[in-house]
Amino acid sequence: MSDLLRLATAGSVDDGKSTLVGRLLYDTKSVLADTLDAVHRASADRGLATPDLSLLVDGLRSEREQGITIDVAYRYFATPKRSFVLADTPGHVQYTRNTVTGASTAQLAVLLVDARKGVIEQTRRHAAVLALLGVPRLVLAVNKIDLVDYDEVTFFRIAKEFTAHATALGYTEDAVVQIPVSALAGDNVVDKSANTPWYSGPTLLEHLETVPVEPDPHDAAFRFPVQYVIRPRTAEHLDYRGYAGLIAAGTIKPGDEIVVLPSGRRSTVTKIDTADGELTEAAAGQSVTLLLADDIDISRGDLISVAGNEPTVTDELDATLCWLAEKPLRPGARVLVKHGTRTVQAMVTELRDRFDEQNLSSVDSPASLELNEIGRVALRLAEPVPLDDYSFSRRTGSFLVIDASDGSTLAAGLVGAPLPLLEDGVESCTGGSAATPDTHALVSPGP
Amino acid sequence: MNSKNGASTVLDTLGRLESEAIHIFREVAGEFDRPVILFSGGKDSTLLLHLAIKAFYPAPVPFPLLHVDTGHNFDEVIEFRDRVVAQHGLRLEVAKVQDWIDDGRLEERPDGTRNPLQTVPLLDSITQHKFDAVFGGGRRDEERARAKERIFSLRTAFGQWDPKRQRPELWNLYNGRHRAGEHVRVFPLSNWTELDVWNYIEREGIELPDIYYSHQRDVFLRDGMWLAEGPWGTARDGETLLRKTVRYRTVGDGSCTGAVESDAADIHAVIAEVAASRLTERGATRADDRLSEAAMEDRKREGYF
Numbered sequence: 001m002s003d004l005l006r007l008a009t010a011g012s013v014d015d016g017k018s019t020l021v022g023r024l025l026y027d028t029k030s031v032l033a034d035t036l037d038a039v040h041r042a043s044a045d046r047g048l049a050t051p052d053l054s055l056l057v058d059g060l061r062s063e064r065e066q067g068i069t070i071d072v073a074y075r076y077f078a079t080p081k082r083s084f085v086l087a088d089t090p091g092h093v094q095y096t097r098n099t100v101t102g103a104s105t106a107q108l109a110v111l112l113v114d115a116r117k118g119v120i121e122q123t124r125r126h127a128a129v130l131a132l133l134g135v136p137r138l139v140l141a142v143n144k145i146d147l148v149d150y151d152e153v154t155f156f157r158i159a160k161e162f163t164a165h166a167t168a169l170g171y172t173e174d175a176v177v178q179i180p181v182s183a184l185a186g187d188n189v190v191d192k193s194a195n196t197p198w199y200s201g202p203t204l205l206e207h208l209e210t211v212p213v214e215p216d217p218h219d220a221a222f223r224f225p226v227q228y229v230i231r232p233r234t235a236e237h238l239d240y241r242g243y244a245g246l247i248a249a250g251t252i253k254p255g256d257e258i259v260v261l262p263s264g265r266r267s268t269v270t271k272i273d274t275a276d277g278e279l280t281e282a283a284a285g286q287s288v289t290l291l292l293a294d295d296i297d298i299s300r301g302d303l304i305s306v307a308g309n310e311p312t313v314t315d316e317l318d319a320t321l322c323w324l325a326e327k328p329l330r331p332g333a334r335v336l337v338k339h340g341t342r343t344v345q346a347m348v349t350e351l352r353d354r355f356d357e358q359n360l361s362s363v364d365s366p367a368s369l370e371l372n373e374i375g376r377v378a379l380r381l382a383e384p385v386p387l388d389d390y391s392f393s394r395r396t397g398s399f400l401v402i403d404a405s406d407g408s409t410l411a412a413g414l415v416g417a418p419l420p421l422l423e424d425g426v427e428s429c430t431g432g433s434a435a436t437p438d439t440h441a442l443v444s445p446g447p
Numbered sequence: 448m449n450s451k452n453g454a455s456t457v458l459d460t461l462g463r464l465e466s467e468a469i470h471i472f473r474e475v476a477g478e479f480d481r482p483v484i485l486f487s488g489g490k491d492s493t494l495l496l497h498l499a500i501k502a503f504y505p506a507p508v509p510f511p512l513l514h515v516d517t518g519h520n521f522d523e524v525i526e527f528r529d530r531v532v533a534q535h536g537l538r539l540e541v542a543k544v545q546d547w548i549d550d551g552r553l554e555e556r557p558d559g560t561r562n563p564l565q566t567v568p569l570l571d572s573i574t575q576h577k578f579d580a581v582f583g584g585g586r587r588d589e590e591r592a593r594a595k596e597r598i599f600s601l602r603t604a605f606g607q608w609d610p611k612r613q614r615p616e617l618w619n620l621y622n623g624r625h626r627a628g629e630h631v632r633v634f635p636l637s638n639w640t641e642l643d644v645w646n647y648i649e650r651e652g653i654e655l656p657d658i659y660y661s662h663q664r665d666v667f668l669r670d671g672m673w674l675a676e677g678p679w680g681t682a683r684d685g686e687t688l689l690r691k692t693v694r695y696r697t698v699g700d701g702s703c704t705g706a707v708e709s710d711a712a713d714i715h716a717v718i719a720e721v722a723a724s725r726l727t728e729r730g731a732t733r734a735d736d737r738l739s740e741a742a743m744e745d746r747k748r749e750g751y752f
Binding site (some may be wrong): 003072073074075078083085097098101105106151173201227228230231232233234236238240244245246273274275276283285286289300324338340341376394395398399400402406407408409412445 | 457458459460462463465466467469470473474476477498500502503504505506507532585593594613614616617618619620622624625637638640642643665666
């Protein structure tokens with residue numbers, strides 16, 4: 001079992017997310033004495049009777065002043081069973097931008113709702129974005145359960161409503177777990193609560209410690225974006241020419257036949273090198289250097305693939321964009337696309353539709369895509385690029401859209417349409433079509 | 448590590464962190480013209496260099512090193528720094544704060560602390576050498592303002608960090624595009640914790656300066672920290688020099704880097720101590736972070752790390 005879990009949190013303003021994260025850190029004793037002292041002092045300064053645990057995680061001065069979280073923050077905690085990297089994503093105005101960022105590397109997401117309010121519009125949006133980004137597992141934390149007097153009926157009503165929504169998004173029921181918690185009082189976060197005798201499931205931390213983590217996609221076809229060519233040119237390594245990179249998917253062994261894309265030249269792996277010595281086999285997630293039998297022209301930006309199961313090399317593609325910039329996207333826009341280790345010029349030739357996360361439906365041919373909107377587009381690239389569908393691999397099916405003039409990141413791009421809802425609307429998806437969690441399970445988070 | 452043939456392909460936490468850091472080094476080598484590694488001889492920068500060496504093996508590291516030298520160093524650390532540089536055939540640039548004070552570009556502070564004075568020599572060196580990517584050993588677990596730091600952190604021509612201009616970082620795709628004169632600070636250790644660093648140092652057998660392990664030293668107590676005497680000064684009235692068994696958890700400007708009382712004489716003892724510690728390493732030993740609750744955020748905006 002993997003000893004590292006990457007997770008993201010999502011929730012609306014005032015759902016108590018910072019308090020929940022603070023509670024996890026506090027109760028796992030990940031908060032150190034001096035940090036805690038500072039929180040006690042700051043809480044007392046504000047006239048609070050008990051320490052405000054959200055102060056443990058609200059970092060920047062401007063958000064402490066406003067009492068909100070304005071950017072993704074990363075938290076680290078560990079128990080004897082696992083280490084955790086937690087992407088704490090804020091829930092207000094720029095929610096899509098932040099949720100997309102946190103979700104892009106997450107193996108699990110904790111979604112918060114206020115027990116008094118239940119599943120609201122933003123809960124549905126968050127869940128849709130998490131499903132789109134291929135986060136394999138969800139936890140619904142029904143927070144502030146103390147404020148509904150630990151009411152069983154309320155909890156199960158919310159749990160049922162959310163499960164129906166998640167199922168419509170393609171999750172199987174065992175990929176979604178619901179837990180009644182009070183971040184403020186600590187119920188069922190780390191320790192089991194005596195206030196919810198009707199709840200027999202795990203506490204949040206117990207679940208995080210034991211939930212299966214989908215491994216890197218070892219079973220998938222081998223994909224290796226070349227980052228750098230290593231040529232020592234020293235007496236000892238006169239003819240050494242190695243291709244350095246991080247294996248995006250699959251496994252590789254010396255003797256395996258490969259094809260270099262987009263050129264299509266073929267060769268055989270002779271050696272897998274690392275600073276710790278040669279390997280007899282390497283797999284997704286590992287940074288290695290490949291040596292080949294033939295002296296062929298390979299440089300940064302090329303992709304080495306297993307021969308016989310290759311990505312499509314194309315200069316035209318359909319993609320889903322999560323638009324992250326203030327400046328709207330309009331048809332005809334010229335941008336840069338960064339895919340793997342290659343950056344190419346591109347043009348957005350068509351806005352096909354805009355996704356309405358609230359209704360799980362789509363709007364055809366919108367005039368623009370605005371900040372935090374998600375839509376499907378057609379792109380034409382200046383040169384052919386080897387592309388996998390996002391549902392095959394998060395690493396080789398994803399790309400950045402970059403503004404060529406100021407270098408800013410405009411959008412997160414997903415090759416294909418990971419949410420079938422975009423084409424089919426609600427009805428055909430409630431039966432669970434293409435985006436099943438089996439597909440998600442093959443998807444690998446970042447290293 | 449659970450494979451029967453010994454050639455395990457399942458990475459543990461340290462293996463994943465190492466692979467991620469190597470990936471980051473190679474991305475920078477592939478996309479920037481003039482990268483540089485900040486190297487002080489401290490444990491985080493020593494780890495950074497170790498990972499850089501692994502990333503480009505068997506070729507030499509394709510970047511020079513830069514040390515912003517406050518002049519308030521521990522002799523053991525400078526000796527270690529120079530030895531490591533020579534051992535790996537690296538090129539080291541040193542920007543001495545003293546030179547900036549001598550020619551009037553900087554003024555000594557009344558409290559004698561030189562950590563805040565590092566910013567100007569750092570930015571001047573970046574401009575002078577046209578460095579476009581600057582590797583630092585910062586980790587997100589160190590301090591709350593760093594929890595939101597990107598792995599690729601864009602800085603203006605004035606070295607400033609604007610939290611609102613930072614780019615979303617998606618998957619493991621890093622956007623390092625910048626305008627002429629701007630640069631990117633790169634933090635390959637972003638996702639490591641202090642304990643990860645020590646566990647990795649043990650696993651890889653990485654040598655560190657001796658002062659990270661317990662030793663006898665004359666120290667005096669100021670603001671709850673054990674400070675050593677040196678070129679930066681000694682005990683004032685009411686402060687007493689005492690011989691203590693101490694070690695350092697971080698190594699910076701001697702005037703504001705405190706020692707902790709410790710018997711941890713080797714790496715195993717240090718790991719046990721760190722695992723049990725209830726103080727963050729910066730809070731325990733850095734006076735400059737204590738100035739205000741938002742001290743680190745303010746210094747980052749000014750171009751410090």
